[in-house]
Amino acid sequence: MIRFTRELGKKKYTTFVTSEVMPxxxxxxxxxIHKSPLTQHEREDLEREWLALSESREPLRIWRNGRIQSVSEIYYDDFIVNRAKKLHGKTKTKDFIQATRLIGETIERLDQQVGDEFVEYRLKKL
Structure with a gap:
């Protein structure tokens, strides 16, 4: 996974997928990144990391502290609920928020690459 941060004007943007980076x-x-091949030690570290991830039963993986970590599917639930509360406070009618707006707001503010299908799934579970 390559995370690339660039500045446009006064804002910094982090790229999550290579299609967002100019050639x-x-x-x-x-x-x-590829100045030299991996050392034997680096390769073994990556192998151990992969084996641990492949044995994990957690359904979601996130990038935290420079590593991939497995977390439970409820990991973002509090974040989704808090986004809903903030949106609810901004609406004129206090009885309804469009799910698509909440999903979009959630994805936009997450610091991870998460698909809209996953956020919709969690919203339905909540």
Whole structure:
């Protein structure tokens, strides 16, 4: 996983997928990362990390503290509920919030790449 942060004006943007990076920028990142092959120790560390992840029964993986970590599917539930409360406070009618708006607001404010299908699934479970 490559996370690339760039500045546009005064804002910083973190790229989650390579299609968001211009080809010349991606080429520079690739060259910097692949200056030399992995050492035996680095390869073994990655292998151990993969084995641990593949044995995990948690259905969701996030990027935290520079590593991939498995978490339960309820990991973002509090975040979704808090977004709903904030949206509810901003609406004129206090009895209804469109699910698509809540899903979009949630995805926009997460610091992880999470699909709308997953947020919709969690919203239905809540």
């Amino acid at each position: 010349k920028q991606f080429q520079a990142i690739y060259k910097q």
